[in-house]
């Protein structure tokens with residue numbers, strides 16, 4: 567898939583609703599931060615030096631041995647894309663919102679299936695990431711590690727014997743790794759336990775972020791849980807800790823869902839039914855309302871209350887109804903009110919098509 571195809575398709579492998587524990591774990595991500603030796607960190611780079619980093623990455627991913635091991639990654643400079651296309655890459659979670667700042671100096675290398683990518687000149691020279699559906703942190707780490715080895719064969723990384731990989735922000739020094747899971751936790755929200763659960767997570771060396779990462783709000787009852795510390799722990803230990811906490815969260819979420827279904831079945835079915843009804847018939851819809859209703863509908867699918875809607879459609883709709891995708895679909899700039907009208911229209915069309923399949 568070329569980058570142009572990537573930005574015209576809302577679906578991505580990581581959101582296909584497959585993978586272990588996919589009823590609650592939407593996706594797993596592992597990223598590592600790497601920098602090239604003898605060059606200032608990105609925020610201090612001149613335009614020429616930033617281009618030098620991009621060229622070095624281009625050459626490294628073009629290496630035949632790397633391609634044999636991890637596949638082909640296409641490098642795209644962000645200034646080759648339109649503003650809408652750049653925003654779509656954020657909406658698909660393939661790049662972070664930060665990569666859009668000073669985008670003239672930045673690039674992304676993307677594997678065809680969108681599972682592996684490298685952000686170039688974000689906070690660090692390289693951010694290697696792998697995104698997979700469901701709970702697949704070990705697999706994601708294996709893929710990132712393979713890509714890292716392949717790049718390190720030709721790139722000279724900034725590395726200190728004592729500290730490990732050197733990074734722009736001290737919180738990333740060491741392994742440079744952040745592992746995360748995106749969890750759908752409507753049960754814990756509905757039984758009012760979410761605050762307590764999230765507070766406990768902080769005590770276990772983990773942190774909770776919103777849908778689009780650092781500094782963003784949780785929406786649609788989706789929470790991103792990741793490790794806080796990168797120094798002094800082996801990558802495998804960081805991942806094992808996150809898996810173990812995720813499993814506890816899964817048990818708590820499932821218990822909450824069961825309790826709701828046992829004790830408040832009618833209210834739950836009513837909530838799901840209303841969400842489905844509004845999504846099917848509304849004529850104007852804000853993205854906040856859509857996210858709330860998608861969450862209820864998804865819970866209904868997971869509990870078997872709604873049978874004819876594939877869970878992957880909900881994720882596709884979450885991306886498709888974001889502002890940049892709506893502009894792409896309609897082919898023109900939209901006012902906020904027009905956006906709400908098109909969003910509702912698109913949701914109606916997609917849901918009725920799914921019902922007829």
Ligand SMILES: Nc1ncnc2c1ncn2[C@@H]1O[C@H](COP(=O)(O)OP(=O)(O)OP(=O)(O)O)[C@@H](O)[C@H]1O
Pocket residue numbers: 593594595597656659660661662663689697738744746747748775776777778779780790
């Ligand atoms: N498990 C996940 N599934 C899908 N997308 C994710 C997941 N974890 C993170 N992301 C996406 O990756 C991007 C970056 O997230 P975030 O800011 O949390 O991490 P980071 O940039 O690696 O960390 P740091 O703040 O240390 O630089 C965001 O768009 C976020 O939505």
